[in-house]
Amino acid sequence: MSPPTIQFKFLIFPSLQIMIIQHHSILVRMLLAAVISVAFLNTTTYGDEIDFQRDIQPIFNESCVDCHGPDEQESNFRVDSRVALLKGGDYGDPGIVPGNAASSLLISAVSYEDPDLQMPPDEKLSDEKIALLREWVKQGAVWPGQMEAKVVREKSDHWSFQPVVRPEIPSVATKVNSAATVSSKHAVEPSPIDSFLLNRLHNEGLSYSEPADPRSLIRRVSIVLTGLAPTPEQVESFVSAFGQDADAAYSELVERLLDSPHFGERWAQHWLDVIRWAETNGSESNMYRKNAWIYRDYVIRAFNEDKPYDQFLFEQIAGDTVGQGDATGYLVSGPHVPAATVGQEPTARRQARADRMDEILQTVGASAMGMTIGCARCHNHKFDPISIKDYYSMAAVFQDIEFGSRFPELADTHPRKVRGKELYSQINQLRQRLRSMGPWDEHWIGFKEVRFPETQTQAVRLTFTKNAVRVDELEIFGSQERGRNFALASEGTKIESPEEMAVPRGPLDNINDGEYGTDGWAGKKPEGSDDYPWVTFTFKEARDINRIRMSSNRGDFLETDYLTGLNFVYVDPYIVEVQTEDGQWKQVAGTKHFQSLDKQHPSRTAISKELQQLIELANEEGPKPSFVGRFVKPVTTFVFRRGSPETPGEEVPPAGLSELEGDLGLQSDSPGKQRRKAFAQWLTDPEHPLTARVAVNRFWHHVFGQGIVATTADFGAAGAQPTHPELLDWLAAEFVNPALTHYRGGDTADSSQRDHNDDSPDRTRSAWSMKHMIRLMVMSKAFRQSSLPREEGLDVDAGSALLWRFPPKRVEAEVIRDSILQASGVLDTALGGRSFRIHNVKQKYSQWEIVDNHGPETWRRMIYQERMRRVDDQMFTAFDFPDCGQVQAKRPVSTTPLQALNLLNSDFVIDQSRRIAKRAEKESRGDVAEAVRRCFELLLTREPTSDELDASLDLAKQHDLAMVCRSLINANEFAFLP
Structure with missing residues (x-):
């Protein structure tokens, strides 16, 4: 009987097979078989079908499932089901792409292709196991019993992603009347806003406070709507009218303030805060952005014109498609590192470009969507349904935008285009005269x-x-094809x-x-x-x-x-x-x-001089190159694994958030304008659940001091819950689709009658009207109540979030500064135009230095002060004036010694206090007591009490009237809303 032979399926080395058969020694045969087996495993192409249970599952069980199984899922990556592998983890890439091992994150990780992603981390799998996994994926990743399972994306149940549904307005008449402390004035037909607020207050055992006195009310509403305190004359006129018909007087005051050009200046600043707009780039060189103020003027104009909010957003994303090219300054409002600073090294340039795209997405996400989009740059969002694919799909939308300047596309009706035509007409007339010379x-x-x-x-x-x-x-x-450059x-x-x-x-x-x-x-x-x-x-x-x-x-x-x-x-x-x-x-x-x-030609010199003067005027007042972004050819966008441009992954088309049906129907080769236009239309769709909610919440924040959602730029799971969710949705629904009749203040029946009898369009009911929403808020009883504390209110709601009183708050740096200038009588109220300088001319990589922040050239509203990143203006930065490096949807409020020192000893305050004192003395004809009273009126919009008058006279006697003004400027009453 011959010795038994070991059977092998040989793919190589047939000569060795013959040697094994010929040898009679079982030991020799076994040794040779081992050699051949190793050779086989190292060179096989696995032509036979891989068996999951035999070949793959043991690898997962032994090396993967402890960290990526049912008990623990590092990076949300699991290997215990086929669907989990198809889905992938936080990094966005699918764990496996059946039939395509090269695109499968699992294979990349176990192969140690990426030094930053090597699994298992302690010891690399053997080449044989890696080859088995790779072949399994190539063969379709067959997993018995799980081949029918599909990756189904679960919809988020978070409140902010749900559709906006207009809720029923609560009926609160009986509840209000039963409240022991409520004023009878509050029991008459509350507005929808008051109905929601009072309903919640009743459930907490609270009610509104008494109405604010007229002096406090006019100061409050004037600062909220325009950022300027009322003049003493305006206060006296309002107090007189208020005594005759309070509702009518207040309604007329609100309309006057909404119509004021200063309304746009005030509310534009709020928008500029959240998008981090500034006039330097904030990098090491911190270069000045020439004519960035053109965009600032667009925002002021938009608020003053009450541009519908959906149009306002659309123009800032795709304004070049509708003759509002200056609006795209929004997209490049954040900081950036210029190419000259980056240098020529390719990896550094790619990283800098990715950083600039991230700045754009941060701006859009925080301001328009209330989402921290940037958290998905390196991996799927930890809290919200925003994947890394969503992030890079949104980045694809803006691939044609680069930080820089261009001539903005302006419609014929644009103010700059109109002014330019006037000046160009005069320029051409002078050219005609020169042609003969x-x-x-x-x-x-x-x-x-x-x-x-x-x-x-x-x-x-x-x-x-x-x-x-x-x-x-x-x-x-030439003259025929005027824009064609033959020299190119x-x-x-x-x-x-x-x-x-x-x-x-x-x-x-x-x-x-x-x-x-x-x-x-x-x-x-x-x-x-x-x-x-x-x-x-x-x-x-x-x-x-x-x-x-x-x-x-x-x-x-x-x-x-x-x-x-x-x-x-x-x-x-x-x-x-x-x-x-x-x-x-x-x-x-x-x-x-x-x-x-x-x-x-003796007249030629004079004509040329006049021509050049007109050209300089046209350069300033007509269309001009501005820092509103420049356009580049968009490139194909890939997911950057872990946020690195050096590890591109899956190609993604331009799109919005997949959670909100963000498919725009675009391809990777779609033109840049088409991408941004489609995205803007998706964002401003009336059914979009975030856009209106985020906007009305931000209005509420600036009216009442805190949003219904306190985290105004984060409506995600890590943000705050709304204090009044039904009210928020009612406001959002009203914003997009105003009701035919609604409360306008005063008697509801009279307001309704006015609506029906007025044949003219009712501007308060325009869809997406920002002024309409702000009007509703400041006309509410909630806004008009006293800010004085009540013990029962403090016990239940110390922060006044439920609005049982108007929450007192410190005014912003701009309000303090502008009110001082107004009190002295030197405030230049001209609207728009080039920002005023307070800094030096610097070398490229040096820092800006403050040269003059209080001279006559600076006596405009603070919104027109050049907004410099990384620069302390040596005065109002102490009052939490933002640096614009980070999203500032809600300014912090700090209390520091520097604030008092600045308001007492700064050159600005000393100079302005002397001017206020001089004005008061002049208007009081030398009567010191009357001059003191006038100082109180100019700064605090009221007369002093007898004790205040005596103390002020003593101070004036010891020092001078200017010291009295400096003391009043330092009073809490000057720096806080009443």
């Missing part, structure tokens, strides 16, 4: 434009009659300049590549030569041309300001020549040519 040049925004009679030519030569020159871009235009290389234009005139790091190709900035063409006069640097442009064919634009550093000029060494100069002197048909060069313009023409 020969060529001329004009200085525009960052470039010089040379104008000459229209000439047909195929070549243009510019000679710069100086030893060295730098030109970042040169453009050539993309037009087929060839350029030439002698090699001996070349300067290192200034290649000739830069002069017509369409890019502005420091990387231009540089030319020099060769040593020992009489030839000045020149360059020729040869077109593909003859062109009709009539003007040339050239600049030395238009990029820096358009992007930033207030920096030393910007290296911007007009490229003078020069000669412009065109080539005639016979190949000769003919001069058509030049610096010396202009000087000669000025002598020939």
Whole structure:
């Protein structure tokens, strides 16, 4: 009987098989079999079907399930079911993609492909086990008994993601009348807002407080709506009218304040806070963002015009599609690191781009959606139904946005476009007069434009009659296709300049590549030569041309300001020549040519001067390059595993949140405008559950001092619960779809009668009307009640969140400053325009320094002070004026010694106190007691008590009346809403 043989299924080494059969030694056969087995395991392609229970489950049980099973799920990743593997964990990528091992996170992790994600972490699986797992996935990841199970995304049951449903208004008449302490005035037909609030108060055993006195009420509502305290004359007029008909007087006051241009200034500041808008980028260089204030003016205008909120949001995301290009400053309002600071290293540039995209998503998420979108940048959101795919799908929406400047797209009705047309008409009239006197040049925004009679030519030569020159871009235009730059290389234009005139790091190709900035063409006069640097442009064919634009550093000029060494100069002197048909060069313009023409035509100099003045006015008041973002070609977007651009994962299309049906029907190659437009439409859809809720809650926060949801920028699971959920939903529903009749203050029946008898459109009932919502809030009895504490209220609700009284609160830094300027009579109330400076001109990487923060040039409202990141203004930063580095949906309120010191000893307060005292003395005709009374009226909108008057007279006698003013400015009454 022959010895038994061991049977193998050989894929390789057939000669070894023969050797085993021939040997009679069982031991030898076993050794050789072991060698062949190892070779087999290391080289197999696993052509046979993998058996899950035999081959895969033991690997999971032994090496994976302890940390990723039913008892513990690190990173929310599980391996104990096929569906769990398909779903993946917090990092967003699916654990397995059946048939595609390369895209499966499980295979990447066990293969140690990524040094930051290696599983198991203690010891790598054997190559044999990894090969088994890889082949299992390739073969479809067959898991017996679980092949029918599908990944089903569970919908969140969190309140903020549920549809807004208008609730029934509670009936509270009997409950209110039974409250022991309630005023009879509060028992008459409460507004819907009051009905919800009183219903909750009744359940807590509380009621409203007594109505506020008229002096407190006008000060409160004036500051809430306009940020300015009322003047003494306005207070006296209101108190008189209030005594005759309180409801009518108050209603008229509210309408006047809502119509005031200062309303827009006040409420624009609230919006600018939450989006972190500032006029520097906040990085190490903290460069100034030139003309970023154009966006600030858009926001002020939007609030004053009561632009519907859905339109307000749409324009800020896709305003370039509807002639409101200045609105897109919203998308680039956050901080960013400029390219010059990043450098040229590719990984650093990719990371910086990802950081800039994150700033955009933080802005949109916090302000419009009340969501901490940025938490999903590296993994699925820990608390809310926002996946890492959602994050990068939203990033895909904004891939065409880059931080920088552009000429904003403006409709013909836009104020700047209207003003520009007026000025351009006058400019063209002066040009007509100059045409008969020969060529001329004009200085525009960052470039010089040379104008000459229209000439047909195929070549243009510019000679710069100086030893060295730098030109970042040169453009050539005609009168027929006014925006077509014939000089561009993309037009087929060839350029030439002698090699001996070349300067290192200034290649000739830069002069017509369409890019502005420091990387231009540089030319020099060769040593020992009489030839000045020149360059020729040869077109593909003859062109009709009539003007040339050239600049030395238009990029820096358009992007930033207030920096030393910007290296911007007009490229003078020069000669412009065109080539005639016979190949000769003919001069058509030049610096010396202009000087000669000025002598020939005595009126030419005056016309040119007037023309330049109009151009400078047009540069300031007409359309202008502004820091509202620039457009780039969008790229395909991938999920960045753990947030790193160096580990791209799955490709994702532009989309909103999947939890809220955010599929926009777009592809990775969709144009940028189409992406943003579709997203804006999704965001402002009346059925979107977040948009209206977040907006009305923010209005409520700024009216009452705390939102119904206290975390105004976080409506997620980590945020606060609403104190009055039904009221919040009623407000949101009313915001989107106002009821036909509603409470407007005073007697309900009379208000309803006015609604029906008035044929004109009722502006208080417009859909998405911001003023309508704010009006409802300040007209409520809740807003009009006293702020005095009551023991029973403090016992139940010490923070006054239930509004059993109006919660007293400290006013913002801007209110303190603007009210002081108003009291002294020097406040400049001009609306909009360039911000006033308080800082120096600095070097590129140095810090800004405060130069003058209290002189006459600064006597505008504080919203017009240049908003500088990382800069202490040495006065009002102490009052929690935001740095704009982080989302500031709710300003903190601190109490520090610096606040009192600033309001007592700062140059600003000392100067303004003297002015207030001087004003009071003048208006009191030298009567010291009357002057003291006037100081109280100007600063506190009331007269002093007898004790206050005596103490103030003693203080004035010991020091002066200005010291009395400084003391009043330091009073809590000045810094708090009554």
